[in-house]
Structure formats: structure tokens, C-alpha cells
Amino acid sequence: MLICGHKPQEGKCRSGSYGIREKFYAENSELVKAIVNQSWTAGADFSRRIWKNTDKLSDYLNTDIAQAFARGDSYDRIARQMKLRFNNVCRNDMYRLIYTEGTYVMAEASIRPFVEDFEKYKISTVGDGKVCRICRGAARQVCDIKDRSPGVNFPPFHAWCRCTFTIEVDDWDKWMNDYENRHKSNTERAQSIKDAMARQK
Incomplete structure (x- = not known):
């Protein structure tokens, strides 16, 4: 299911074009934390469908990346932090994960105000x-x-x-x-x- 051939810079540009910006995460930090934490602690179904994640990666997404989104960290900064945790992960794979998780958080946060x-x-x-x-x-x-x-x-x-x-x-x-x-x-x-x-x- 993975789409190959996309470069990290391309993903970064899209994140700006489609509204996935640091400002959004910072202004909605509590909502972002709730979405990410609920997603991964509830069994990581989305994670397994997309990434076939190990427990180690699921734990990382549950803590570091959730906090980074909530702070409004840039994708570059998140990628650098991730590199320290996973030495064998290539740069493109890191950006692919970060961009896709960002898309997930943005979509879920955007639809929640309409639920009622x-x-x-x-x-x-x-x-x-x-x-x-x-x-x-x-x-x-x-x-x-x-x-x-x-x-x-x-x-x-x-x-x-x-x-x-x-x-x-x-x-x-x-x-x-x-x-x-x-x-x-x-x-x-x-x-x-x-x-x-x-x-x-």
C-alpha cells in the first residue's frame, strides 16, 4: 500500500499546502495529544495497517511524536529526534511516517467539531x-x-x-x-x- 518515489521535501511542501502546519498543532495541542494517544494506546490498528509497526515504534508514536505534534515542532525537528531513536531508519522513511501521522492527526482533529x-x-x-x-x-x-x-x-x-x-x-x-x-x-x-x-x- 505504500507509495514510493515521493521525496521528503515534497512531503514537507504538501504539509504546508494542505494546512498541516506547526501553528495548527500548537493551537490545538490538547486535542492533538488526545487523538494520538487514543489512537496508539487503543491497539494501534491504524499503525499496523499502514506501517506493520513493532511495539517499539508504537511506543515512540505514543510519546515522542505525540508530544512533538502538540508542541508544534517542525517536521525537520521531529525527523532529527526520530533519527536518534531509530538509527537504522532512512530519512525518507522518517518523513513518510511523520507526514502520514500528521495527516492522520489533522484529518481527525478537523472532523471532530462536526461529530455532534x-x-x-x-x-x-x-x-x-x-x-x-x-x-x-x-x-x-x-x-x-x-x-x-x-x-x-x-x-x-x-x-x-x-x-x-x-x-x-x-x-x-x-x-x-x-x-x-x-x-x-x-x-x-x-x-x-x-x-x-x-x-x-
Whole structure:
């Protein structure tokens, strides 16, 4: 499932282009810690699907890399720290892991604010002609938010994955009515959410 041929610098550029920046991690440090720690202590299912990780690497992801993301460390700094722990890991493999874990954290942190008020999301790919077979097969699939599973029906699907998601609503008028009923008179927020989603289209 791993995508070969991508260079570390390419991954670093993508991390900026797709919003995976140090500022995001620093401003959402507690959420990042919760996502990463929950993921790896819960059995590392995502890790095993993507990396076939050993216990040593899983432990590293549970501590060092989780803390680094929460601090907002740069990918370069995380890679240097990782090199000290794993002498036999090449630079490209380190960046591949760091970029993909960053994508996982970013995707999960981005969808959590929608969990309460939305039910579905749609897989979205980067329209640059470089979409791989795996992501092309997943593109535009509509899935239940509560059933999302990284590497299965939620990004990242593989190493260096650039997929993201958009929130899917079939009937905005019905959604707004339901939202207003749940949140009483907060119609202004409901409209702002609807407008923001419309701009994504």
C-alpha cells in the first residue's frame, strides 16, 4: 500500500499546502495529544495497517511524536529526534511516517467539531492528475462520520496520502431546522455553517 518515489521535501511542501502546519498543532495541542494517544494506546490498528509497526515504534508514536505534534515542532525537528531513536531508519522513511501521522492527526482533529451536528462526509482528493489508484477508488465515497476508520474509509489511506473530506448534507433546509430545534434560537450560527459549507463546493 505504500507509495514510493515521493521525496521528503515534497512531503514537507504538501504539509504546508494542505494546512498541516506547526501553528495548527500548537493551537490545538490538547486535542492533538488526545487523538494520538487514543489512537496508539487503543491497539494501534491504524499503525499496523499502514506501517506493520513493532511495539517499539508504537511506543515512540505514543510519546515522542505525540508530544512533538502538540508542541508544534517542525517536521525537520521531529525527523532529527526520530533519527536518534531509530538509527537504522532512512530519512525518507522518517518523513513518510511523520507526514502520514500528521495527516492522520489533522484529518481527525478537523472532523471532530462536526461529530455532534453532522452525520456524513465525502472523501475528497487533490485534483492534480497525480491521484493514486487507492485514492481514486475512495474518491467521492459518502460515509457515516461515526463509522470513520483511518486507512479504511477515512484519510490517510496510505503513506503520503493527500486525501481530505467534505461534510455531506442532502437537505440543508431540513438540517437547519433540526439544528435550530436542538440549539433553540441559534439561527445565525446555523446559517454561517451552511454558508461555509457552500463555499467548499
